[in-house]
Amino acid sequence: MQTYIRLVSRLNEVVGKFAALLNLLMIALVCFDVVVRYALKKTSAFFYEMEWHLFSMVFLLAAGWTLLHDRHVRVDILYVRFSKRGRALADVIGTVVFLLPFCIVILATAIPYTLNAFVSGEGSPDAGGLPYRWVIKSMIVIGAGLLLLQGIALLIEKLMLLAKKEHEK
Numbered sequence: 349m350q351t352y353i354r355l356v357s358r359l360n361e362v363v364g365k366f367a368a369l370l371n372l373l374m375i376a377l378v379c380f381d382v383v384v385r386y387a388l389k390k391t392s393a394f395f396y397e398m399e400w401h402l403f404s405m406v407f408l409l410a411a412g413w414t415l416l417h418d419r420h421v422r423v424d425i426l427y428v429r430f431s432k433r434g435r436a437l438a439d440v441i442g443t444v445v446f447l448l449p450f451c452i453v454i455l456a457t458a459i460p461y462t463l464n465a466f467v468s469g470e471g472s473p474d475a476g477g478l479p480y481r482w483v484i485k486s487m488i489v490i491g492a493g494l495l496l497l498q499g500i501a502l503l504i505e506k507l508m509l510l511a512k513k514e515h516e517k
Contacts, residue, residue, distance in 0.1 A: 353501045357416055359494070360416045360497075363412065364412070367405070370405050371406045373402060374399060374402035377398060381395045393475065394478060401478065401484045409490065409494070411492075412491070412494030413498075422442075432509075436509045437506075448496065451499060462488065
C-alpha cells in the first residue's frame with residue numbers, strides 16, 4: 349500500500365512540475381499574442397487555440413498534484429474544527445461519495461469522446477487552427493486518471509490513519 353502511495357504521489361509530483369512549465373509557456377504565448385495583436389494588428393487562430401489548449405492541459409494535469417498537496421477547495425469552516433480523525437473520516441467520505449465516482453464518470457465519457465476524435469481525425473474547424481483535437485481531449489482522460497489514482501492513494505492513506513487510530517484506542 350505504501351509503495352502504491354509513493355509511486356502515485358511521485359507520478360503526480362512529476363506531472364505537476366510539467367504542468368507548471370506548461371503554465372510558463374502559456375504565459376509567454378499569451379504575452380506574445382497580445383504584443384502581436386496590438387502592435388501588428390494580427391490575430392491567429394493557431395495562437396488562440398494553443399492558449400486554451402495549454403490552459404486546459406495545465407488545469408487537467410495539475411488536478412492530481414493539487415489533491416496530493418491538499419489544495420482543492422473545500423468548506424474549511426467546518427473541516428478545520430474537526431479532529432485529525434474527523435478530518436480523515438471526512439476525507440474518506442468525500443473521496444468515496446464524490447471524488448471517485450466523479451473520476452469514473454469523467455473517464456467513462458471521456459475515453460469514447462477521445463477515441464472518436466482520434467478515429468475521425470478531428471481538428472480545429474477554424475482555418476489555421478490546431479489539428480489533432482484528440483491530443484487535447486486525451487488530456488481529459490489523463491487528468492481524470494491521475495486524479496483517480498491520487499484519490500485512491502488518499503483513500504488508502506486516510507483509511508490507514510483511521511485503522512491506526514482504532515488500534516491505539
